[in-house]
Amino acid sequence: MALHSMRKARERWSFIRALHKGSAAAPALQKDSKKRVFSGIQPTGILHLGNYLGAIESWVRLQDEYDSVLYSIVDLHSITVPQDPAVLRQSILDMTAVLLACGINPEKSILFQQSQVSEHTQLSWILSCMVRLPRLQHLHQWKVHTRSCWGGSSPAHGTSSGSSTRFQQEVWGVLSSARVHSQYVCVGVFNLASMKKVKSLRDPSAKMSKSDPDKLATVRITDSPEEIVQKFRKAVTDFTSEVTYDPAGRAGVSNIVAVHAAVTGLSVEEVVRRSAGMNTARYKLAVADAVIEKFAPIKREIEKLKLDKDHLEKVLQIGSAKAKELAYTVCQEVKKLVGFL
Numbered sequence: 001m002a003l004h005s006m007r008k009a010r011e012r013w014s015f016i017r018a019l020h021k022g023s024a025a026a027p028a029l030q031k032d033s034k035k036r037v038f039s040g041i042q043p044t045g046i047l048h049l050g051n052y053l054g055a056i057e058s059w060v061r062l063q064d065e066y067d068s069v070l071y072s073i074v075d076l077h078s079i080t081v082p083q084d085p086a087v088l089r090q091s092i093l094d095m096t097a098v099l100l101a102c103g104i105n106p107e108k109s110i111l112f113q114q115s116q117v118s119e120h121t122q123l124s125w126i127l128s129c130m131v132r133l134p135r136l137q138h139l140h141q142w143k144v145h146t147r148s149c150w151g152g153s154s155p156a157h158g159t160s161s162g163s164s165t166r167f168q169q170e171v172w173g174v175l176s177s178a179r180v181h182s183q184y185v186c187v188g189v190f191n192l193a194s195m196k197k198v199k200s201l202r203d204p205s206a207k208m209s210k211s212d213p214d215k216l217a218t219v220r221i222t223d224s225p226e227e228i229v230q231k232f233r234k235a236v237t238d239f240t241s242e243v244t245y246d247p248a249g250r251a252g253v254s255n256i257v258a259v260h261a262a263v264t265g266l267s268v269e270e271v272v273r274r275s276a277g278m279n280t281a282r283y284k285l286a287v288a289d290a291v292i293e294k295f296a297p298i299k300r301e302i303e304k305l306k307l308d309k310d311h312l313e314k315v316l317q318i319g320s321a322k323a324k325e326l327a328y329t330v331c332q333e334v335k336k337l338v339g340f341l
């Protein structure tokens, strides 16, 4: 037992040393330990088809595949852009209702609010003092978010775009790396092959996104059946009427085929086979129907859950307390290694 914890401490220490040195490859932390799943979602904006198929559906499945599963409503990340406090407060509860309605089960996983686990920001500060900027800029999540949230401006070049500051950009990266370098298995479209990347219905070269200014681009989980039909009807395809799957040559139709396969649980080949004889205009409506059918029970559950604010608050409080307990142990170890304790 003592040997085991000494080994773990050594691993953590070499990890911290590697961060200080900016080594290209910091050793993986606690490789031999029990695997833990960790992922998160921002509370702002309404959950969309991309979030659902690309993340939440898998989150639900992972609850049965791993013993230790944590899902975070990442409110700290959401304030890199201005938020109205009242709206943010409500969005956190709404996202809790949505996740529960999708099948996140607090008996099987820890669902918590990021800002309520103060160890997260403590660890982030410690890491931010140790990690070198070039190393941070190599992290995949960092690159993606610098591109998508800050229009590609890099803090290394000292630029700041939009309403975020260079300081925020750096802290964002460190907040993310606090989890990337934890003992967690981080879940995202990037590291689970089974996850699907859903494209915008208006521009199939772009990812479907909560913040897309084109309202027709994103199918939200709370959209009415009429809205869903309208969005699919207006979805960008091409001039070929046949339904085929060819992501490189026919990105628009292929995105719709992929959504169809994902919501029905059928293979891409099977949905293409079943659409034989249908033109893309009719096919889009068939896919809209499949999406409506998939979301209908979830929508009903969301409405029910939203009526019980106390329950939602309690779920988050219990989840955050459990997450804090886990984070406290890690944070104490890091504080010892740093010399605070």
Ligand SMILES: Nc1ncnc2c1ncn2[C@@H]1O[C@H](COP(=O)(O)OC(=O)[C@@H](N)Cc2c[nH]c3ccccc23)[C@@H](O)[C@H]1O
Pocket: 038, 039, 040, 041, 042, 043, 049, 050, 051, 052, 053, 054, 055, 056, 074, 077, 176, 179, 186, 187, 188, 189, 190, 196, 197, 198, 199, 207, 208, 209
């Ligand atoms: N069009 C799409 N197709 C497929 N998947 C998609 C699509 N759009 C979004 N996703 C996935 O949905 C999850 C939540 O997205 P967010 O933007 O809220 O949130 C994100 O993009 C997180 N990085 C937030 C985060 C911040 N800190 C964390 C710590 C751990 C894990 C996650 C986080 C994500 O899994 C995202 O990959």
